[in-house]
Amino acid sequence: MIQTFFNVEIIAAAWPIVLSGLLNTVLLSLIVVPLGLFGGLILALLASVKSPWVRWPLMAWVDFFRAFPPLVLLILLFAGLPFAGLELGGFACVAIAFFLNTGSYYGEIFRAGIESVPQGQVEAGRSTGLSRLQAMGYIVLPQAVRNVLPDLLSNTLEVVKLTSLGSVVAVPELLYQARQAQSLTYNPTPIVVAAVIYFLMLWPLVRLLSRLENRALAGRR
Amino acid sequence: MTPQPIVDARAIHKHFGALHVLKGVDLKVAERELVFVIGPSGSGKSTLLRCLNRLEEPSSGSIVVDGIDMLDPRTDINHARQRIGMVFQSFNLYPHMTALGNVTLALRKVAGKSRAEADALGHAALERVGLADRAEHTPGQLSGGQQQRVAIARSIALEPRVMLFDEPTSALDPELVGSVLAVMRSLRESGMTMIVVSHEMGFARNAADRVVFMDDGLIVEQGPPAAIFETPAHERTRAFIGQIQRH
Amino acid sequence: MTTWERFLDTFFNGKVMLKYLPDILSGMVVTIELALLIVFSGLAAGLALALIRSLAIRPLNWLIIFIVDLFRSLPPLVIIVLMYFGLPYAEVSPSGFVSTWLSLALVLMAFSEEIFWAGITSVHKGQWEASRSTGLSFGQTLMNVVLPQALRLTIPPLTNRTIAITKGTALGTVVAVTEILGEASSAVSNSYNPSPLMMGAAAYLVLFLPVVVLARRLEKRFAWKR
Numbered sequence: 153m154i155q156t157f158f159n160v161e162i163i164a165a166a167w168p169i170v171l172s173g174l175l176n177t178v179l180l181s182l183i184v185v186p187l188g189l190f191g192g193l194i195l196a197l198l199a200s201v202k203s204p205w206v207r208w209p210l211m212a213w214v215d216f217f218r219a220f221p222p223l224v225l226l227i228l229l230f231a232g233l234p235f236a237g238l239e240l241g242g243f244a245c246v247a248i249a250f251f252l253n254t255g256s257y258y259g260e261i262f263r264a265g266i267e268s269v270p271q272g273q274v275e276a277g278r279s280t281g282l283s284r285l286q287a288m289g290y291i292v293l294p295q296a297v298r299n300v301l302p303d304l305l306s307n308t309l310e311v312v313k314l315t316s317l318g319s320v321v322a323v324p325e326l327l328y329q330a331r332q333a334q335s336l337t338y339n340p341t342p343i344v345v346a347a348v349i350y351f352l353m354l355w356p357l358v359r360l361l362s363r364l365e366n367r368a369l370a371g372r373r
Numbered sequence: 374m375t376p377q378p379i380v381d382a383r384a385i386h387k388h389f390g391a392l393h394v395l396k397g398v399d400l401k402v403a404e405r406e407l408v409f410v411i412g413p414s415g416s417g418k419s420t421l422l423r424c425l426n427r428l429e430e431p432s433s434g435s436i437v438v439d440g441i442d443m444l445d446p447r448t449d450i451n452h453a454r455q456r457i458g459m460v461f462q463s464f465n466l467y468p469h470m471t472a473l474g475n476v477t478l479a480l481r482k483v484a485g486k487s488r489a490e491a492d493a494l495g496h497a498a499l500e501r502v503g504l505a506d507r508a509e510h511t512p513g514q515l516s517g518g519q520q521q522r523v524a525i526a527r528s529i530a531l532e533p534r535v536m537l538f539d540e541p542t543s544a545l546d547p548e549l550v551g552s553v554l555a556v557m558r559s560l561r562e563s564g565m566t567m568i569v570v571s572h573e574m575g576f577a578r579n580a581a582d583r584v585v586f587m588d589d590g591l592i593v594e595q596g597p598p599a600a601i602f603e604t605p606a607h608e609r610t611r612a613f614i615g616q617i618q619r620h
Numbered sequence: 621m622t623t624w625e626r627f628l629d630t631f632f633n634g635k636v637m638l639k640y641l642p643d644i645l646s647g648m649v650v651t652i653e654l655a656l657l658i659v660f661s662g663l664a665a666g667l668a669l670a671l672i673r674s675l676a677i678r679p680l681n682w683l684i685i686f687i688v689d690l691f692r693s694l695p696p697l698v699i700i701v702l703m704y705f706g707l708p709y710a711e712v713s714p715s716g717f718v719s720t721w722l723s724l725a726l727v728l729m730a731f732s733e734e735i736f737w738a739g740i741t742s743v744h745k746g747q748w749e750a751s752r753s754t755g756l757s758f759g760q761t762l763m764n765v766v767l768p769q770a771l772r773l774t775i776p777p778l779t780n781r782t783i784a785i786t787k788g789t790a791l792g793t794v795v796a797v798t799e800i801l802g803e804a805s806s807a808v809s810n811s812y813n814p815s816p817l818m819m820g821a822a823a824y825l826v827l828f829l830p831v832v833v834l835a836r837r838l839e840k841r842f843a844w845k846r
Contacts, residue, residue, distance in 0.1 A: 156710065157706070157709070157710070163788070183837035186832050208625060211781055213694060214831070215829065215832045215833060216825070218783070218832045219783075219787075219824065219826065219828035219831070219832045220787075220821070220824060220828070221787040221788065221789070221801070221828075222787075223790040223791060223793070223801065224800075224801055224821055224824055226841040227633075228817055228821055229806065231805065231808055231814065231817060232814040232817050232818070232825050233761070235630050235813070235814045236627070236630065236631075255669070261724075265776070290739060298693075306753065309692075310784070312696070313693075313695035313696070314695070315695075316695035316697045317697060317699055317791075317805050318776065319621050319697070320697075320794060327697060327698055327701065329690055329827055330699065331705070334705065339709070340702070340705065340706035340709045343698070343702050343705065343706050344702070344706065345692055345697075346698060347702055350693060350694050350695060351690060351693045351694060354692075354693040355693050357693075358692045359689065359691050360683075361692075362688075362689070362692075362734060365734065365738055375684065423749075426753055428749050428752060428753060451752075451755040451756065451757050452755060454753055454755040454756075455755040456755070458748075458753070458754075459753035459754075460748075461749065461750060465744070465746035465747055465749060465750035465751070467747065467750075467751075467765050467769075468769065469768045478751075478756070478764060478765070479751075479752070479754035479755055479756055480729065482756055482760050482764060483755040483756055483760070484755075485756065486817065519673055524750070526751075527754060528753075528754065531754060531755070597704050600795050607632065
């Protein structure tokens with residue numbers, strides 16, 4: 153069994169391929185997480201505009217992407233756009249799809265965070281002469297982020313895991329490279345190794361999250 | 374005191390880790406007696422009460438309630454607890470149920486009554502605490518005093534032989550205390566055996582048969598209310614009562 | 621032909637759409653089957669684990685925590701691929717459907733256990749004491765007093781998580797499950813036209829948008845009282 157699923161020779165042979173995949177996963181995460189955060193922040197700031205003309209389309213936008221499986225979005229971009237004469241490549245498609253998908257999730261989280269800060273905070277800031285934007289930036293956002301930090305981290309965990317979808321559009325990230333190595337060696341060890349790497353990489357974050365979430369729920373009785 | 378006490382606790386010790394909270398407490402309570410337990414916070418009086426129905430496991434000692442050895446592992450503790458009602462400082466009503474639902478849950482699940490039977494008994498119990506018209510209200514729709522009376526109804530519906538009160542009025546606004554004390558007084562008049570931990574000295578003075586003063590995990594002295602309040606034998610009792618009465 | 625007409629002809633081609641509509645519909649059925657299986661088995665397993673965890677048996681709880689952490693850390697697609705492409709080497713060959721179902725059910729189990737457990741522990745200790753003092757057993761207290769309160773508390777995070785994981789049924793396409801995306805993709809390569817993909821996208825919206833909107837309402841209704 154160990155010979156089949158955790159074969160040391162195969163690990164040694166596949167290691168360079170798997171390692172290059174890991175590097176690409178990290179790189180991909182470093183691109184899509186900030187991109188999603190940025191998109192989310194913009195959505196949340198727009199949502200703080202009280203006009204229904206802004207709020208309703210925004211809510212529809214967010215719900216649209218919450219209902220849409222990220223893989224479908226990715227395939228739509230990757231396989232659909234070339235028919236419109238637009239060939240973007242896997243990497244760019246992943247970046248755009250994630251910007252749209254995870255941006256919506258981050259947006260909801262930021263919005264909840266902003267709403268959790270009492271109106272009095274803004275009023276206090278404005279009364280000392282800060283502009284609306286300054287009050288948002290210096291007073292509301294820091295508190296909002298602190299209030300929803302567990303949710304932000306949890307979504308970030310999901311985003312990093314989602315980068316594995318890149319394998320479907322031939323982005324050579326960890327899962328893709330592991331599958332390549334598997335088909336070269338006729339052995340499942342590379343996929344097992346990839347799983348172990350994901351686990352070791354993300355376990356600390358999961359532990360941290362489970363503590364934060366337990367505390368948060370306990371405090372909301 | 375009658376030869377057969379209904380509550381007979383002997384040499385109760387309780388440790389919480391390194392903390393020695395009860396240091397060998399003996400307490401006998403006769404049928405129909407109302408015993409009032411007073412003492413500074415941290416003296417162990419609440420822990421003693423919670424040991425009597427084994428919400429807290431005593432580290433050593435023996436407890437017999439109504440002929441049942443509470444610490445015997447063969448005792449069906451859930452059955453035994455039906456005979457010992459308990460009222461908590463924070464009411465602890467079930468927020469997802471109506472007042473009637475709170476009162477009838479144990480009747481149905483432990484006493485095995487049908488829903489109709491349980492409802493009839495539940496209504497009767499709510500009637501006794503003066504809340505017959507609040508049966509369908511949820512705890513959130515009731516005042517603190519009303520919530521505590523529902524909690525009392527939840528206990529008396531099971532027709533317990535003894536009732537334990539753990540600071541039943543401490544969480545109430547002053548104007549609501551009276552209604553709860555009135556229910557407790559009527560319970561007393563109906564002949565219920567009661568052990569009350571509370572700071573309501575006025576109630577102790579005119580309703581209690583005996584006042585027990587605890588300090589530092591021990592019973593320092595006990596006697597009729599007049600004796601304890603007017604002529605305490607111990608310096609610590611005197612200091613505590615002096616403090617309470619200055620308030 | 622104007623650009624707009626060309627666009628319509630490419631992405632919303634009536635003839636192609638009509639031809640592949642039955643395929644997309646059969647894909648929807650598979651997606652619904654898969655989704656229902658995942659939701660029921662995943663939530664049931666998660667609740668069962670949370671209940672076992674409340675018995676506070678040390679070694680068992682460590683095991684539960686490890687399993688939960690494991691399936692929270694691994695990307696669902698990695699689990700699916702491992703089951704579908706890995707298990708055959710051990711002489712077990714689950715179909716793509718079964719691989720997707722089991723993988724996502726395990727992921728939902730892990731996330732929901734965590735949420736159920738947080739809900740159970742957040743019910744005040746006094747609730748346990750009051751119930752036990754009236755003679756209800758541990759199990760009766762858990763079922764009648766604690767769980768109803770815990771479940772109410774867990775509804776908003778649970779619905780969100782369930783939707784997010786159930787959307788993962790689209791991953792089944794990687795292991796040849798003929799759900800919506802799978803049907804749409806093969807229709808695109810057969811017809812050299814992206815219209816089926818647009819239909820597939822619409823099918824997902826038809827299935828999931830009502831659930832998302834419903835979840836938003838539930839969230840408002842069961843919002844935490846801060």
